[in-house]
Amino acid sequence: MSQENHMGYCWIILLVPAFFASSHAFCGAPPRLDFAQLDLQFDKDNFSIGENVTYSCRPGFIxxxxxxxxxxxxxxSTWSTPATFCNRLSCGNPGDTAHGSVSFENTLFGSRANYTCDLGYNMLSKRNYRECQASGDWSNDIPQCEVQKCPTPNAIADGKYNPDLDEYEYLQAVSYQCNNKTLALIGEKTVFCTAYGNWSSDPPECKEVLCVPPYVENSEKVSGLSPPYILNSAVTFQCLQGFTMTGSPSVVCNVSSQWNPPLPTCNSSTVFPKTTKQQNNEENEGENNVGAIVGNLLITLTISIMALVMTNGL
Incomplete structure (x- = not known):
């Protein structure tokens, strides 16, 4: 092999690695970022070593x-680590609502503020929330709460309620009363509109309660002298001189038109002297008792002596 050919092979051997190295010396498409998007002029798949690209913030970021x-x-052939150069923008306070409350984790883009109504109030708006938008504004108007309403109370026979209104709101109350004094109101006198749109209890009823005039022999009334005796009318008695009371001195007319507790009694407290016949009978009874005791002792003694004699004889 000539020296020229040998030199040619050497150059080929040296250039091949460089060729392969240069053919892989590039970067692929830049990374996708959640908070920013690649500028349009860099929308391609291959980039040379040292080449730069820029990003712009996505909507909702600043x-x-x-x-x-x-x-x-x-x-x-990798891209440099991106910094967080865009931050979520803030929509500020979402606003308060009357008779309700609002809760949220933060006020940044994408967050949600939830609204709830106080007890006795209902959500009037179709949406009970607001969302922080890319524009920096909260979606829709502030949700509104309205007070709970109750239907008209039930009327009662021989009675009425007050006030008589067209509509009733949460915690408003009505009071019932009967049309005359001989009628007693049985049940709750006052009912109120609850947070759930109903009344706190069933309506009462008017019932005639009339107790008969009470009489206790050998006594006199010291209070509650005159009828009529309607519900909760009270009468107090005291016994005449020479008589002692058994039971409670005061009684009350109850819902069953009965006196409660039961009427007392006044019994004579005079002690009469015993007659001669009663004294003689008591004396004779005492003598008979003494004779019986002595007789029993004699019989017992006789039996004991006989038993002793028989024992010694044996």
């Missing part, structure tokens, strides 16, 4: 000028 938006194709 440029951070302290960080670079440039990526470089490095000598190892």
């Amino acid at each position: 440029r951070d000028r302290t960080q670079t938006n440039v990526l470089i194709c490095l000598s190892n």
